[in-house]
Amino acid sequence: MLDPKLLRNDLQNCAERLARRGYTLDTALFEKLESQRKQLQVDTQQLQSERNAKSKAIGQAKAKGEDAAEFFAAVSALGDRLKANEEKLVQVQRELNDLLMSLPNLLHESVPDGRDEEDNLEIRRWGEPRKFDFEVRDHVDLGEATGLLDFETAVKITGSRFAVMSGGIARLHRALIQFMLDLHSQEHGYTETCVPYIVNADSLRGTGQLPKFEDDLFKLRHEHDLYLIPTAEVPVTNIVRDVIVDHNDMPRKFVCHTPCFRSEAGSYGKDTRGMIRQHQFEKVEMVQIVRPQDSYAALEELTAHAEEVLKRLQLPYRVVTLCAGDVGFSSAKTYDLEVWLPGQQAYREISSCSNFEDFQARRMKARWRNPDTAKPELVHTVNGSGLAIGRTLVAVLENYQNEDGSIMVPEVLKSYMDSRRSIQ
RNA sequence: GGAGAGAUGGCUGAGCGGUUGAAAGCACUGGUCUUGAAAACCAGCAUGGGUUUAUAGCCCAUCCAGGGUUCGAAUCCCUGUCUCUCCGCCA
Numbered sequence: 179m180l181d182p183k184l185l186r187n188d189l190q191n192c193a194e195r196l197a198r199r200g201y202t203l204d205t206a207l208f209e210k211l212e213s214q215r216k217q218l219q220v221d222t223q224q225l226q227s228e229r230n231a232k233s234k235a236i237g238q239a240k241a242k243g244e245d246a247a248e249f250f251a252a253v254s255a256l257g258d259r260l261k262a263n264e265e266k267l268v269q270v271q272r273e274l275n276d277l278l279m280s281l282p283n284l285l286h287e288s289v290p291d292g293r294d295e296e297d298n299l300e301i302r303r304w305g306e307p308r309k310f311d312f313e314v315r316d317h318v319d320l321g322e323a324t325g326l327l328d329f330e331t332a333v334k335i336t337g338s339r340f341a342v343m344s345g346g347i348a349r350l351h352r353a354l355i356q357f358m359l360d361l362h363s364q365e366h367g368y369t370e371t372c373v374p375y376i377v378n379a380d381s382l383r384g385t386g387q388l389p390k391f392e393d394d395l396f397k398l399r400h401e402h403d404l405y406l407i408p409t410a411e412v413p414v415t416n417i418v419r420d421v422i423v424d425h426n427d428m429p430r431k432f433v434c435h436t437p438c439f440r441s442e443a444g445s446y447g448k449d450t451r452g453m454i455r456q457h458q459f460e461k462v463e464m465v466q467i468v469r470p471q472d473s474y475a476a477l478e479e480l481t482a483h484a485e486e487v488l489k490r491l492q493l494p495y496r497v498v499t500l501c502a503g504d505v506g507f508s509s510a511k512t513y514d515l516e517v518w519l520p521g522q523q524a525y526r527e528i529s530s531c532s533n534f535e536d537f538q539a540r541r542m543k544a545r546w547r548n549p550d551t552a553k554p555e556l557v558h559t560v561n562g563s564g565l566a567i568g569r570t571l572v573a574v575l576e577n578y579q580n581e582d583g584s585i586m587v588p589e590v591l592k593s594y595m596d597s598r599r600s601i602q
Numbered sequence: 603g604g605a606g607a608g609a610u611g612g613c614u615g616a617g618c619g620g621u622u623g624a625a626a627g628c629a630c631u632g633g634u635c636u637u638g639a640a641a642a643c644c645a646g647c648a649u650g651g652g653u654u655u656a657u658a659g660c661c662c663a664u665c666c667a668g669g670g671u672u673c674g675a676a677u678c679c680c681u682g683u684c685u686c687u688c689c690g691c692c693a
Contacts, residue, residue, distance in 0.1 A: 219652060223662040230662090233674040237620030253673040402683095422612070543650095547612085551657080552631075554649075 179540045180281050186212060195284045198291065198502040203281065211274045218267040225260040229253060279389055283537040285502055286474075286511040292501025298514070299501065304485065305494030307518045312581040316521025317572045318452040321347065323583030324602055327453075338450075339442060339457045341568075346601030350574065350587070351460070353594035354567050355435050358462040358487055362564055366483045368433035368464055373413035375436055379403040381416040384542035386508035386534075393443045396457075406439035410463035411561050418467050419542040422554050428546060429476060430467040433564070435460065453568050454526065460567035466560040469546065470536065473558035474511075477533040481513045484529045484564040490590045493573050494518040496525050510535045515565070517573045528569045531562025 185192050185208065193203040232253045239249070290299045321327020326347035332340035343351055362368040376398065382388040382405060387395060396406040407413055414434050423430060438461050449455035464483060468476045481497065488495045500512040509532035516525035536556040539545070545554040578586040584602035587595050 216652085219662085223652065226662060229673080234621065236673055240620070250673055257673085424612090552647085553657085 179278055179537060180284065181536075181540070182278060185278075192284065196282065198285055198289075199282055199505065200293065200503050201282055204277075208274075208277060211270060211277065214270045215267070215274055218263060218270055222260070222263040222267050225256055225263060229256050229260060232256075276389075279383070279541075282507045283510050283534065285505060286533070286535075288499075289505060289511050290499060290501045293503040294501075295504050297501040298498040298504055300496055300498050301513075303494075303496040304489065305492065305518070307494050307520065308577060310520065314520045314576065315579060315583065316452065316519075317575040319521075320575050320579055320583055320585065321452075324585070326601070329452075336457075339455065341453055341456060346585070346598070347571070347575075349595060350585075350591070350601060351567060351571050353591045354570050354574070355460060355462060356594050357490075357591055358564060358567075359433060359435055361487060361490070362433040362462070362464060362483060366431075366433075366464075366486075368431040371414060371417075371432045371434040373410065373417075373434055373436065375407050375413075375439075376404050377407055377412050377416070379405070381412050381419070384416050384419050385412050385538050386541065387412065390507065394441055396439045396441055407436060408440050409438050410434040410436040410461060411465060414463060414465045415467075415538060415544075415559055415561065416542060418544040418557065421544060423467060423544070423546040423557060425469070425546050425549055428467065428469055428557075429472065432465045433462060434465070435462045435567075437461075453572050456568060459569075462564050462567065464562055464564045467544065468558050468560060469548075470555070470558045473533050473535060473560055476558075476560045477511065477513070477531060480560055480562050480564075481515070481531040484515055484531055484562050487565050487570075488515065488517060488528070491570070491574065491588050493570075493577055495528070506530075506532065508532075508534050508537050510537065513562075517569070519573060519576050520579075521572075521576045526569065528573065529563040529565045532560065534559045534561075 180192065189203075189205055189208060193205050196203045232249055236249045236253070290297070292298065315323070317327070318329070324345075324347065326343060326345045328342040328344070329340075331342045335342070359370055363370045379388055382395070387408060395408055398404045398406070413436075414432050417432070418430070437458055439458055442455060442457060445455060453459075464480055466476045466480060485495070485497070495515055495517045498514050498516060500506075500509075500514060505512050512530055512532040514527050515529035515531070517528040518524075519526050535558050538559045539556040544557050544559070546557050547553070548555045574588060574591075575585055578588060580586065580600070582602070584600050586600050587598055592598065
């Protein structure tokens with residue numbers, strides 16, 4: 179959520195900054211609701227103040243044993259007006275809050291202009307795509323060749339956009355999870371965390387998936403509003419919801435492996451082949467809770483942590499800064515890591531690292547006590563995938579393939595794979 | 603699933619329907635004392651919002667959440683959520 183005070187004091191500027199994203203802020207509506215709110219709130223509080231004063235006088239009169247009858251009528255008369263005012267105020271505040279909750283974050287000034295992913299800015303590349311002296315296969319063909327990746331059976335069990343892995347590929351999949359958790363927890367200073375995969379609506383509002391993106395979620399049939407998590411970001415970041423974090427504990431750094439569930443509504447016909455876009459996939463996520471002044475350094479650090487995974491796996495990748503039109507709803511700035519996929523002859527997203535500044539923190543009331551002011555202030559939240567397991571698996575299969583369809587095991591994974599050298 | 607008990611400030615924990623935003627303790631901050639520290643003593647110390655140039659004042663709200671009773675609710679009533687104890691079931 180944006181700072182309501184900023185919107186009130188500098189509405190035009192906010193509207194211009196939101197326009198960079200392609201978002202049109204209805205300034206007239208905001209101003210109308212805001213002026214109504216102001217009038218109603220001032221009036222209501224004035225009436226409350228009168229009521230309090232008179233009720234207090236009754237109490238004092240009674241304490242002295244005096245007759246308080248004369249006050250009674252005066253206070254009763256206030257009652258109806260007060261109630262009517264309060265009801266209107268609540269209504270306007272609700273409308274204002276709905277509007278506020280639907281506004282995306284303001285972008286950091288370093289975010290490049292642009293409309294969509296075509297305009298994203300590549301900032302660096304690492305690794306040379308391997309030259310193959312045979313015709314490369316994509317991961318679907320490789321999975322078929324080894325018989326260890328089965329989409330048809332998954333369709334029978336559940337439906338489209340699921341996969342069944344077995345044998346060496348299932349093992350490789352698990353090895354990737356272990357490797358990433360170990361790297362981030364042992365070398366990058368993150369606390370390994372295990373969280374619920376089902377969350378309530380408050381948590382989803384906190385990180386920004388609700389109220390706008392309910393269609394992207396799997397909602398459970400249950401007496402309460404519960405959802406499968408679309409990313410570990412939701413449960414992990416909400417650890418600090420309604421919490422005042424001790425400044426000595428900052429930054430808090432969490433690494434967490436979870437499955438992720440996404441309905442992929444609106445991506446019909448997109449990436450229908452293979453494991454790139456599934457309703458269920460595993461991900462290792464990094465989340466940092468930091469002081470505001472540290473959040474951009476944290477974003478660089480966390481992005482480097484994600485890159486380190488690709489470097490150790492010897493997978494070529496590039497880093498792009500998302501342009502204004504492509505940055506997600508809650509983010510102020512996002513770097514995407516894109517891994518080289520020989521089967522597609524393209525770089526494909528494998529990690530997304532974002533600084534949300536105080537946008538999520540304001541929704542979550544996640545704060546820290548600033549020792550300089552002694553006041554609770556909003557934290558900044560930063561997170562990123564480190565990495566998406568399914569897509570990393572795809573990248574390993576395609577980059578490490580042999581002519582006979584077997585797969586070499588990356589050096590860093592051998593210790594997680596009983597020293598196996600290849601999968602076939 | 604059944605039966606009880608409970609939810610109060612950063613934490614622990616008092617609180618006959620009427621100056622209670624809330625005792626006390628801990629923690630924290632400042633001060634006195636001390637060569638320094640500790641101890642002791644003194645003082646301060648909730649959050650959100652409105653108004654405002656203002657982190658000054660003034661005002662409003664907040665004792666799990668939402669309703670209700672009342673001139674007035676932390677305190678009474680209803681509903682929900684969560685926690686704890688016992689029983690049942692269970693990986």
